[in-house]
Amino acid sequence: MNLWFLLSVNSVTLGGLLFLLSAGFSLIFGLMRIPNLTHGSLFMLGAYFSVSLIAGGLHFWVAALLAGLGVAALGGIIERFVLRRLAGAELAQVLVTLGLSFMVADVCLMAWGGDPISIATPAALRGATRFFAGLAFPTYRLAIIVIAVAIAAALWALIDKTRLGAMIRAGVDDRAMAQVVGIRVSRLFTIVFCLGAGLAGFAGVIGGPILSVYPGLDQDMLPLALVVVILGGTGSLLGSLVGSFVVGFLYNFGQAMFPELAYVVLFLPMLIVLVVRPQGLFGRAAP
C-alpha cells in the first residue's frame, strides 16, 4: 500500500479526533473566555472510564456513550461548583482548571496504574474496507471519520439552526448584551461546559483503539487542542474543523518525515498564524 495514502488516512483520522476535542474547547473559550486546561484530562478520563466499562462487560459503543455522559456530568459539576464560585475572575478560573488537571492525572494514575492500556477495536469494525483501485482503508479509522463528520454536522446545526445555538452565538459575540436581552448566560456556561467535556470524553474513548490510554495522554492532547484553537480562532466551529485537519496532517507527516521534530513542525503554522493573523484563521478580532 502506498505510504502517503496511509499517512493521509491517519492524518484525517487524527484530525477528526482533534475536532471532537477542540470544538468543545473552542466553544468554552469563546463563551466563557477561559482556556479550559482540564480538556486533555477530560479526554483521558473518558478513555479510562470506557476501559472500566468495557471490562465490566459493556459493548464498546455503549461504553463510549456512557463514558461521554459521565465526563459531561463531571464537567457540569466542575462548572457549577468550582468555576461558578469564581465568576468574573477569569484568571482564577484558568488556574483552577490547571490545578484540577493535576488532580485528575494523579487520580487516574492511582486508579488505573501506570501501564498503557489499549482499548480493543469493536469486532464489527476490524480489518480493512477495500475501495476502487485496490486501495484498502482501515475500517475503524473510516468509522472515526464518519463519526467526526456526523458530530460536526450536528454541532453546526445546533449552533446555526436552533434557538439554543443562537443564544450561544449571542453569548460568544457579546456576553453583556446577551444578558441584557434576557438570555441566562450562566446556564449557557453549564450547557457548553457539559457539551465540551462530553465531546472530549467521547473522543477519548473512540481514540482509545488507536492511541491507547496511558498516563500523560492528557499532556499530549492538550497542546494539540491549543494549537488547533490558536490556528482556527476561538469560538469558531469552522476554525476548529480546519485547524484540526491542518494539525492532524502536520503531526502525522511531521512524525513520518522528521520523527524527532514533529512538535516543531506542528509549531510552525501556529507561529505564522500568530504573526499574520493573531485572532486565528476564522476568529474575529478582539473587541
Added chain:
Amino acid sequence: MTRLALALVLLATLPFWVGNTYYVNIATQILIYAVFALGLNVLVGYAGLVTLGHAGLFGIAAYAGALIVNGGHGHVAAVTGALLATLATAAIFAALALRGTGLGFVMITVALGQITWGIAYRWISITNGDNGVSIRGRPVPFGLSLASATGLYWATLVVFLVALATIAIFAASPFGASVRGTRDQPQRMNALGYHVWMIRFLAFLFSGLWSGVAGMLFLYYNQFVSPQAVALGASAEALLMVIAGGTGTLLGPIAGAALVVIMKNVASAYIVRWNFVLGAIFVAIVVFMPEGLVPGTVRLWRWATATRRRRPAAPAPAPGAEGGR
C-alpha cells in the same frame, strides 16, 4: 537595616547551624526556586502577565548548559551560552505570546511551554529523551569548590542575593513603575506616550533571564536535567510559588518558594502523590485566598474575629485580570 544584616548573617551561616547535609541541600533548592519565582514574579506580579511557559525557559538554560559542558567547553562558555539561549528563546516566546490578548496570552504560553517539553522529550538524538542529560562535575569559580553541599549553597546564596538586589532595584526604578503602569492602566500608559508592547517585551526578557539563571543553578545542583524540568507541572509549581507568596510583592515569591519546596519534600516522605497535593493546594489557594497566603490568612483571621463591626477587606483583584489588553 539591622534586620537585613541579621537575615544575611543567618543565611550565610546556615550550613553551620543546620548541620545536616540534607537540610543544606533543601536550603539550596529553596534558593534556586526563589530565584526562579522572583524572576517569574516580575512578569506575573509587576507586569500582570500570567505565563505558564517559564519552565520552558528554565529548561532551555539547563539543557543548553548541559550540552555545552558535555561538548567539552568550559563552564564560562556554558553559563554564557545558556543565558544567551534563554534570552533568545524568551524573545521568541514574548514576541508570540504578546500577540494574544487577555487569557490568549496564557494559552499561547502553555502551548509554547508544551512544545519546548515536546522537543526535550522527543528530540532524542540531542536531548536523550526521557533519560535526560547528565553532566560530570560542578564548576570551580574563583577557586571555590562547589562539589560539597555547603560550597554550592554559598554560591547559590550569592546568585540569589544578586537576583534579589537586581529585582529590588528594578521594582523601585522608573522602568519598574512603567511596567506596573502597563499592568494597571495599559490604555492610559499608551496615551501618555509609553510603548506598552516594548515595556512588556523587556519585562518578559528580564523575567526570562532569571528563569535561565535558576535553570543553570538547577543543572549544577542536580548535575542532571530531564524533560520533567520543562513540563507544565514545573511551570505550575513556579506559578504556585508566586501566587502563594503574594504576587507583586518583593519577598512573597521567596516565601512561596520555601513553602512549596518544603511541602514537596515533606509530602513526598509521606505520600507518593505530590501532583495531587500540588493540584489541591492550587485549587484551594485560588478559590479561598486569591491574594496569597500571607495576606489571605490575615484577611480570614480578621473576618473570623471581627465580622460584625466592619466588612472584611475586599479581596485584591486577581493578578493579570486586566493583562494583555
